[in-house]
Amino acid sequence: MSNAATQVPYKIYLREDQMPKAWYNLRADMKTKPAPLLNPGTGKPMTEQELSAVFCQKLARQELDNDTTYVPIPEKILNFYKMYRPSPLVRAYCLEKKLNTPARIFYKFEGNNTSGSHKLNSAIAQAYYAKQQGLKGVTTETGAGQWGTALSMACAYLGLDCRVYMVKVSYAQKPYRREVMRTYGAQVIPSPSDTTAVGREILSRNPDTSGSLGCAISEAVEASRAETGYRYVLGSVLNQVLLHQSVIGLETKAALDEYGIRPDLIIGCAGGGSNLGGLIAPFMAERLRGESDCRFLAVEPASCPSLTRGVFAYDFTDTGRICPMAKMYTLGSDFIPAPNHAGGLRYHGMSPILSQLYHDEYLEAVAVPQREVFQAAEAFARTEGILPAPESSHAIKTAIDEALRCRETGEAKNIVFGLTGTGYFDLAAYQRFHDGTLTDSIPSDEDLARSLEKLPKL
Numbered sequence: 001m002s003n004a005a006t007q008v009p010y011k012i013y014l015r016e017d018q019m020p021k022a023w024y025n026l027r028a029d030m031k032t033k034p035a036p037l038l039n040p041g042t043g044k045p046m047t048e049q050e051l052s053a054v055f056c057q058k059l060a061r062q063e064l065d066n067d068t069t070y071v072p073i074p075e076k077i078l079n080f081y082k083m084y085r086p087s088p089l090v091r092a093y094c095l096e097k098k099l100n101t102p103a104r105i106f107y108k109f110e111g112n113n114t115s116g117s118h119k120l121n122s123a124i125a126q127a128y129y130a131k132q133q134g135l136k137g138v139t140t141e142t143g144a145g146q147w148g149t150a151l152s153m154a155c156a157y158l159g160l161d162c163r164v165y166m167v168k169v170s171y172a173q174k175p176y177r178r179e180v181m182r183t184y185g186a187q188v189i190p191s192p193s194d195t196t197a198v199g200r201e202i203l204s205r206n207p208d209t210s211g212s213l214g215c216a217i218s219e220a221v222e223a224s225r226a227e228t229g230y231r232y233v234l235g236s237v238l239n240q241v242l243l244h245q246s247v248i249g250l251e252t253k254a255a256l257d258e259y260g261i262r263p264d265l266i267i268g269c270a271g272g273g274s275n276l277g278g279l280i281a282p283f284m285a286e287r288l289r290g291e292s293d294c295r296f297l298a299v300e301p302a303s304c305p306s307l308t309r310g311v312f313a314y315d316f317t318d319t320g321r322i323c324p325m326a327k328m329y330t331l332g333s334d335f336i337p338a339p340n341h342a343g344g345l346r347y348h349g350m351s352p353i354l355s356q357l358y359h360d361e362y363l364e365a366v367a368v369p370q371r372e373v374f375q376a377a378e379a380f381a382r383t384e385g386i387l388p389a390p391e392s393s394h395a396i397k398t399a400i401d402e403a404l405r406c407r408e409t410g411e412a413k414n415i416v417f418g419l420t421g422t423g424y425f426d427l428a429a430y431q432r433f434h435d436g437t438l439t440d441s442i443p444s445d446e447d448l449a450r451s452l453e454k455l456p457k458l
């Protein structure tokens with residue numbers, strides 16, 4: 001195994017004929033399935049019919065499907081994937097040398113498309129099913145802007161209307177993100193806005209609010225219901241999104257298999273859990289079947305620590321409490337990270353699939369403070385050349401820590417991490433880091449207790 005690994009090229013690309021033709025549904029191999037979404041009105045599991053009022057029909061079906069192992073990827077999506085996939089699996093030779101570690105480090109780089117992240121993998125799938133159903137358009141929210149950008153690209157490709165509610169603070173801080181979305185034809189609205197009842201209500205209570213993801217979700221859902229021919233789409237957290245993102249893990253596995261490499265540890269940043277869920281999917285399947293003892297590690301920001309400090313309970317998925325409730329590790333739907341938090345990954349909850357795997361101890365988690373994350377980002381940029389997104393840099397930070405641990409123990413572990421995107425639109429955060437004004441703010445137990453008090457009582 002070690003001989004094979006030393007011959008690995010700097011980048012492993014798959015040939016077109018080696019690319020996955022079907023997504024892999026991890027739920028099919030989970031003994032304890034993720035808990036069902038509940039209707040916030042009745043407290044009963046959401047039916048396909050109820051879900052179809054919010055999501056496209058096919059996506060509602062994917063959301064509820066805990067049994068189908070492989071879901072064929074429609075031809076049109078495969079063709080779109082070919083424009084920017086396969087993404088490279090990179091052997092981080094330069095980083096290994098810099099760290100003087102016996103570990104072998106690999107990263108799967110998903111930033112090689114204009115939207116700059118893995119989110120395009122699910123955006124094209126969701127836009128495709130909306131188009132196939134004959135819809136006019138889709139609505140969504142975006143925080144940092146990557147999801148909105150990805151969805152704009154997918155909608156432009158398929159000729160769909162795209163309306164994006166962008167968290168107000170990002171709208172102001174990231175004007176160039178907005179222009180990219182407008183270039184692809186999307187309408188971008190700062191949230192909260194006066195275009196929805198929930199937005200007007202939030203503004204009347206708190207006119208100076210900088211907005212939150214949960215609030216933008218409520219607005220996007222309301223907007224999708226207000227007009228016929230529109231549905232809401234979401235870029236993370238949901239089972240369907242993890243299904244689409246399995247393309248990351250399937251490609252990674254095919255590339256590693258080419259060289260006979262078995263990972264010992266797979267690391268990913270976790271906001272809503274979609275890139276991590278996708279990256280680990282086929283490897284977790286082997287672990288669940290008892291065929292491997294690979295470890296899986298989720299990395300979250302210390303300022304938004306849903307897995308490491310949240311509770312596993314049913315919670316609202318949005319601030320307006322109109323979306324289905326999910327059983328997940330959560331900090332409470334009112335939780336908003338401190339304003340100085342710049343590292344993304346700011347959603348209050350975590351994918352129900354990953355939450356269940358964490359609860360069942362198949363997945364581990366760590367929380368890291370943001371200054372260390374930016375230090376790791378800078379070290380990575382200087383050695384491997386890629387300017388990473390702050391979100392991705394949580395995984396970099398932890399991969400470096402683990403590789404340094406291998407230096408202590410002398411273990412030649414195979415470490416794989418997800419490099420989810422590039423950081424060109426995050427230079428204001430980098431600037432604060434370089435100027436020394438970026439601080440770590442970690443919520444107190446009292447802060448968390450306050451937002452957890454408002455969990456729904458079932």
Ligand SMILES: *Cc1c(COP(=O)(O)O)cnc(C)c1O
Pocket residue numbers: 116117118119146147235236237269270271272273274275276345389391392420421422
């Ligand atoms: C959205 C995003 C994430 C976090 O989302 P997950 O659903 O947890 O994967 C991580 N990295 C980048 C670059 C992103 O855009």
